[in-house]
Amino acid sequence: MSILFRCEDIGKTYGGVVALKDVSLSLETGKVHGLIGPNGAGKSTFIDVVSGRTPGQGRVYFEDREVTGASPSAMRRMGISRSFQRTSIFPALTVAAQLELANHGAGGGQTGELVQMLGLETVLNTEADEISYGQQRLVDLALSLVGEPRVLLLDEPAAGLSVQESAVLAGHLEEIAKRWDVAILLVEHDMDVIFRVCSILTVLASGRFLVQGNPADLRNDAAVIEAYFGSTA
Amino acid sequence: MGQMTTTQSLRQSPILRPSGLIVVGLAALCVGVLVATGSRLTLSLFAQAAIISTLALSVGFLARTSNLVSFGHAAPFGLGAYGSALVFKHGLPAEAGIVLVLLAVFALFFLIGLVIGRLNGIAFSMLTLALGQFFFVAISKLRAITSGADGMLIPLPNTLFGLPSRIFQTPQGMLIIASAILAVLVIGIYLFEATRAGRLAMGVRENEERVLFLGYRTKLLKASLFAGSTTIAAVSGVLFALYQGFVSPEIMHWSFSGNALIMVILGGSLAVWGPVAGALVFFFLREWLSEITDHWHAVLGLILITVTVAWPGGVTALARTVRQLLTGRNAEEERT
Amino acid sequence: MIINALNGLVYGSLLFVLASGLVLVYGLRQVVNFAHGALYMLGAYVGYSVTMHAGFLPGVIAAGAALAVVGVLLDVVVFRKLADRDPLVTVLVTFGVMLIIEDVVRTVWGTQNYAIDPPAALSGVVEIAGAPFPVYRLFIVAASAVMVGGLVVWLRYTRSGLWVRAASHSPTVAAMCGVRTNLLGPLVVGLGAAFAGVAGIVAAPFLSLNPTMGAEILVLSFVVTVIGGLSSFGGAFISAMILGQVQAFGIVYVPEMAALLPFLLMALVLVARPQGLLGKKE
Numbered sequence: 001m002s003i004l005f006r007c008e009d010i011g012k013t014y015g016g017v018v019a020l021k022d023v024s025l026s027l028e029t030g031k032v033h034g035l036i037g038p039n040g041a042g043k044s045t046f047i048d049v050v051s052g053r054t055p056g057q058g059r060v061y062f063e064d065r066e067v068t069g070a071s072p073s074a075m076r077r078m079g080i081s082r083s084f085q086r087t088s089i090f091p092a093l094t095v096a097a098q099l100e101l102a103n104h105g106a107g108g109g110q111t112g113e114l115v116q117m118l119g120l121e122t123v124l125n126t127e128a129d130e131i132s133y134g135q136q137r138l139v140d141l142a143l144s145l146v147g148e149p150r151v152l153l154l155d156e157p158a159a160g161l162s163v164q165e166s167a168v169l170a171g172h173l174e175e176i177a178k179r180w181d182v183a184i185l186l187v188e189h190d191m192d193v194i195f196r197v198c199s200i201l202t203v204l205a206s207g208r209f210l211v212q213g214n215p216a217d218l219r220n221d222a223a224v225i226e227a228y229f230g231s232t233a
Numbered sequence: 234m235g236q237m238t239t240t241q242s243l244r245q246s247p248i249l250r251p252s253g254l255i256v257v258g259l260a261a262l263c264v265g266v267l268v269a270t271g272s273r274l275t276l277s278l279f280a281q282a283a284i285i286s287t288l289a290l291s292v293g294f295l296a297r298t299s300n301l302v303s304f305g306h307a308a309p310f311g312l313g314a315y316g317s318a319l320v321f322k323h324g325l326p327a328e329a330g331i332v333l334v335l336l337a338v339f340a341l342f343f344l345i346g347l348v349i350g351r352l353n354g355i356a357f358s359m360l361t362l363a364l365g366q367f368f369f370v371a372i373s374k375l376r377a378i379t380s381g382a383d384g385m386l387i388p389l390p391n392t393l394f395g396l397p398s399r400i401f402q403t404p405q406g407m408l409i410i411a412s413a414i415l416a417v418l419v420i421g422i423y424l425f426e427a428t429r430a431g432r433l434a435m436g437v438r439e440n441e442e443r444v445l446f447l448g449y450r451t452k453l454l455k456a457s458l459f460a461g462s463t464t465i466a467a468v469s470g471v472l473f474a475l476y477q478g479f480v481s482p483e484i485m486h487w488s489f490s491g492n493a494l495i496m497v498i499l500g501g502s503l504a505v506w507g508p509v510a511g512a513l514v515f516f517f518l519r520e521w522l523s524e525i526t527d528h529w530h531a532v533l534g535l536i537l538i539t540v541t542v543a544w545p546g547g548v549t550a551l552a553r554t555v556r557q558l559l560t561g562r563n564a565e566e567e568r569t
Numbered sequence: 570m571i572i573n574a575l576n577g578l579v580y581g582s583l584l585f586v587l588a589s590g591l592v593l594v595y596g597l598r599q600v601v602n603f604a605h606g607a608l609y610m611l612g613a614y615v616g617y618s619v620t621m622h623a624g625f626l627p628g629v630i631a632a633g634a635a636l637a638v639v640g641v642l643l644d645v646v647v648f649r650k651l652a653d654r655d656p657l658v659t660v661l662v663t664f665g666v667m668l669i670i671e672d673v674v675r676t677v678w679g680t681q682n683y684a685i686d687p688p689a690a691l692s693g694v695v696e697i698a699g700a701p702f703p704v705y706r707l708f709i710v711a712a713s714a715v716m717v718g719g720l721v722v723w724l725r726y727t728r729s730g731l732w733v734r735a736a737s738h739s740p741t742v743a744a745m746c747g748v749r750t751n752l753l754g755p756l757v758v759g760l761g762a763a764f765a766g767v768a769g770i771v772a773a774p775f776l777s778l779n780p781t782m783g784a785e786i787l788v789l790s791f792v793v794t795v796i797g798g799l800s801s802f803g804g805a806f807i808s809a810m811i812l813g814q815v816q817a818f819g820i821v822y823v824p825e826m827a828a829l830l831p832f833l834l835m836a837l838v839l840v841a842r843p844q845g846l847l848g849k850k851e
Contacts, residue, residue: 051446076448088446090439093432101436104429105447143447302657352843355601355656359795360839366788367832374825487788491603491664498661528676534668541661542650 004029004183005080005151010058012045012207020045020056020207027151027183032173034198034215035187041204043187044085047153051075051082062151076106081149085156085187087140091129095120095139098128099146106147117172118142134165141169145176151183152176158190170196195219248423248505257416264412268405276404278520283411284472286512287418289496291465293508294422296497298434299458300441301350304358304490305365309338309463311485313470315372315379318387318480327390335467342463346456353441362487369485384481387474401475411472415509418465422505434458495537501547510548571698573817579706579775581813582713586768587786588793588805589717590761596737596800597757598648599656603663605765606787607670612636612766613773613782614678617685620770625688632770633763640762641755649754667783675780683778705774712771716764721802733757737800792831796838798848807846808838 006026012019020042027033035043049056052072059068062078070078090098099111115121118138123131128139141157157173158166170193177184177197188194194201195215203210203224211223218224247253267279292306313334320330349360372379379385389398400406425431436444437451444451474480483489492515500511518536522529544551587609594602612632620628643666651659686692687705694701724730736753769782776782793812797804812831819827838846 053442053446071450072442072445073448073450076446082446084443088440088443090436090443092439093435097432098436101429101432101444102447105444105449143443147448348840352839356795356799356839356843356845359601359791360835362788363792363795363832363835367829367836370828370832374828488784495661495664498657528672530675531669531672534665534672537665537668538647538662541658541665542647 002029003027004063005185006061006064007046007050008059008061010046010049010056010060012042012049012054012056018207020049020204023058023202023204023207023209025185025202025212027185029150029181029183030177031199032177032184032186032197034194034201035185035204036189036191036194036201037204037210040206042207043204044155045207046204047082047155047185047187051080051153053082073105076149079150080153081106081144081147081151082153083140083144083155083157085159087133087136089128089136089139089143092127094125094127095131096124098139099142102143102146106149111142111146114142114145117175119168134161137161138169148180149182151185153185155187156189157186158188158193163192166190166193169193173197243424243427246423246427248420253423257420260412260416264408268408273404276408278517280404280407280411280476282513282516283408283415284469284476285493285496285516286509287411287415287469287472288466288493289500289508289512290415290418290422291462291469292493293497293500293502293511294465294505295458295462297502297505297507298426298431298438299455300438301353301455301459302358302494303361303462304487304494305361305363305368306463306466306493307485307487307489308365308368309342309466310470310473310489310493311368311372311480311482312338312341313467314474314480314484315385315470316467317471317474318385319378321387321389322385324390327393331471334471335464338467339460339464343456343460346459347452350452350455350459362490365485365487365490369482369487372485373482379482382482384479387478387480389475389478393475398475402478407472407476411476414468414472418468419506419509426505430454499537499540499547501549503547503549503553507547507549510552514548572700572702573821574814575697575702575706577814577817578810579709579813580816581810582710583768583772583775584786584789584793584812585806585809586713586716586764586771587790588797588809589720589802590764590768591790591794592797592800592802592805593720593757593764594761595794597733597753598644598652598659600648600651600659600663601656601791602761603660603787604643604666604670605663605761605790606783606785607667607674608636608639608762608765608783609769609772609786610674610778610780610783611639611670612769613778614674614683614769615766616770617683617773617778618678620685625685629767629770632766636766636769637759637763639766640759643762644754644758648758649751671780671783678778678780680780683773685773685778687774709771709775712767716767717802717806720760720764724802729753729756789831792835796835796845798845801845801847804845804847 003026008024009022010024011021023042023046025033025035035046037043045054045056048054049058050060052070052075059066061067062080067075067078067080090101093101099115103111115124118141120135120138120142123135128136131139137157137160141154144152144154154173158169161169173184173186173193174197176182186194186198198215200212201215201218202212203218211218211221213221243249248257267276271279288306288310291309292303296302316334316337317331320327320334345364349357352360373381375381389401391398393401401410426435433444433449433454437454441451470484473484496511496515497508498511499515500507500509519529519533522532526532587605591602591605594600612635615635616628616632619631647662647666648659651662687703687708691705691708693704695704695707696702724734733753733756789812793809794805796808796812797806812834815830815834816827819830823830842848
């Protein structure tokens with residue numbers, strides 16, 4: 001397994017308040033790396049800084065090349081793609097139209113397989129603000145997946161999905177990582193999804209690195225339980 | 234879903250559906266009936282309304298595609314008018330001169346767009362307001378070239394684009410020419426929105442951040458949309474100068490830009506034709522009010538306030554509601 | 570030199586008072602108030618009429634009070650109903666308000682120019698650096714400083730001022746904390762309008778009264794707020810002071826181009842700092 005994407009000492013300060021400090025992790029092809037922690041731990045901030053959405057500290061390497069500070073569009077054209085916690089789609093465009101837009105932006109390819117996998121065939125010609133919230137989440141995910149990116153930074157893709165939908169999503173993520181050889185960073189609150197798909201976990205608490213390890217070990221790690229689930233879990 | 238060819242996507246444009254073609258045909262018929270039966274005064278009003286509609290269309294186009302709202306489109310309008318006036322005054326080749334003026338406006342505002350395109354929302358609007366006032370002051374002060382506040386009479390050449398020039402100054406002639414140009418522009422914008430660049434522009438309006446994260450750079454696109462929109466305003470200015478035979482700096486004052494903006498908001502931006510409808514409503518409302526009362530400013534102000542508070546979305550939203558009532562189906566399905 | 574700088578200070582002070590009214594209303598209501606120039610003009614005319622009958626001080630008070638009433642009405646009747654609408658829609662409404670006020674002014678006072686003499690107590694000249702300078706202009710600076718100083722003290726050190734700052738920062742959060750935003754609206758818009766009105770009458774002996782005075786100064790007040798950063802009083806102060814100086818020296822050294830300078834300045838600032846001098850980045 002090779003390391004495809006490496007983040008070193010990522011940090012972010014909002015007007016004197018440290019939201020994230022010195023967090024490092026790396027992603028391997030074909031593997032899903034989970035980034036977990038309680039609310040306010042800095043998970044979304046991590047993705048925002050790494051993907052160039054907000055300025056911050058630290059260095060980012062893609063294929064051993066430093067890409068720190070590259071613009072969002074440059075990142076995407078290199079093959080580094082992200083999704084959004086708050087659904088970020090095009091409300092007035094049909095699902096087909098926005099996939100076509102994403103497809104062309106990512107350099108072209110086929111979206112048919114993706115549409116089929118995510119079960120979006122029936123809503124292709126519907127405007128995005130007319131479909132269900134769960135489907136909108138899938139459109140957001142689809143926009144990130146179009147064009148077979150090499151690195152995927154997913155910010156709570158299961159947020160707002162039902163238990164069944166989350167399970168289906170987890171299946172997709174496993175398949176995507178394996179079949180496309182994609183390196184995935186998964187920020188997620190749904191522990192079923194996390195323990196099912198992740199091969200390694202990084203735990204944050206209050207903007208700091210807490211611990212890293214494989215899911216089976218961390219499930220019983222006292223520090224993680226303390227920080228994440230509260231002492232009574 | 235594979236790649237769509239350009240022809241395929243153009244064919245999906247609402248304007249090329251039967252309903253769109255019928256509307257275009259009906260509009261042409263209305264203009265025809267007007268020209269055949271209207272009085273000189275009516276025709277003159279409609280000719281002016283068609284010219285101003287083009288200006289409103291330009292402001293609306295920018296708002297619709299890139300979500301940028303200009304408070305300063307009187308500037309390109311005025312530059313088009315003054316540019317063509319100067320071309321005629323100095324006896325330059327008229328047709329080439331007008332084309333050159335339009336190209337110059339495009340180039341100038343493309344460069345400006347590159348700089349100010351990274352501003353969004355109200356900051357962009359305020360900057361265009363200031364930019365517009367800059368050109369207003371500049372034109373007023375450059376007396377040696379523009380005769381300043383006195384304005385300039387425009388000596389038309391004998392023929393223009395193969396037509397005798399006086400046609401441009403008759404109400405019938407200008408009504409037909411301005412409506413034709415307006416129709417071409419409206420259809421052109423519909424077709425543009427069906428192209429890939431047009432979709433991208435709609436994407437920028439809807440969610441610019443996501444467009445960036447899809448791998449697009451939007452700077453050139455936004456500058457081009459800004460420049461394209463100002464060029465349409467300049468076309469409107471050229472028509473204005475041809476019809477009036479006179480230009481003065483008032484047409485570049487911010488209140489003129491403000492009127493264009495009122496038309497756009499009155500019309501709403503749910504459809505490409507919204508600003509044109511808004512312009513017609515605003516123009517004839519103003520004419521009618523000024524006939525019946527000296528206090529038409531205040532009455533117009535009251536109507537503006539009432540309409541915006543009570544009836545959001547403008548003419549296009551009303552049209553959608555009416556269509557919904559008539560057809561009994563969800564108008565959302567048929568967004569134009 | 571010093572006289573030029575003083576003239577710039579006078580003009581800058583007026584612009585700052587106007588801009589602070591815009592900033593106040595923009596901060597709370599996110600309304601870009603195109604009627605602000607018309608409110609300024611209305612204040613000048615109301616103040617003029619009262620001054621003619623009862624003297625300057627009653628004129629100033631009347632202008633402030635009348636415009637405060639107009640501002641409160643504006644918020645209660647119009648702005649409040651548009652609170653959750655697209656900011657552009659409210660722009661259209663303020664256009665409507667502007668048209669109405671301009672019509673009222675034309676109807677009541679006609680279209681001719683008026684001039685007011687400064688009150689006797691302020692009508693002399695003082696010698697500054699060997700040149701005469703009208704006392705009244707110094708009064709304009711002092712009056713502006715008192716008004717804006719009072720505003721800052723109110724916002725910083727009183728409970729209601731704290732509420733206004735909280736509500737301007739985040740209306741929802743403030744409402745959840747028990748701040749009654751529905752009462753703050755009339756208060757803030759009324760105050761903003763009163764500032765415009767007082768600025769109008771205070772400026773009247775310095776400039777002259779005519780039905781286009783509002784439209785002219787409105788654009789410059791916008792320029793001041795945009796350079797300053799839209800919702801920043803500090804930014805508006807700095808930019809008003811710079812603009813005042815630019816105007817004063819521009820008229821002396823490049824008279825033909827002086828009117829262009831504010832716009833050039835704005836373009837320069839925004840190219841370097843799109844969010845304005847002290848504006849917050851989105």
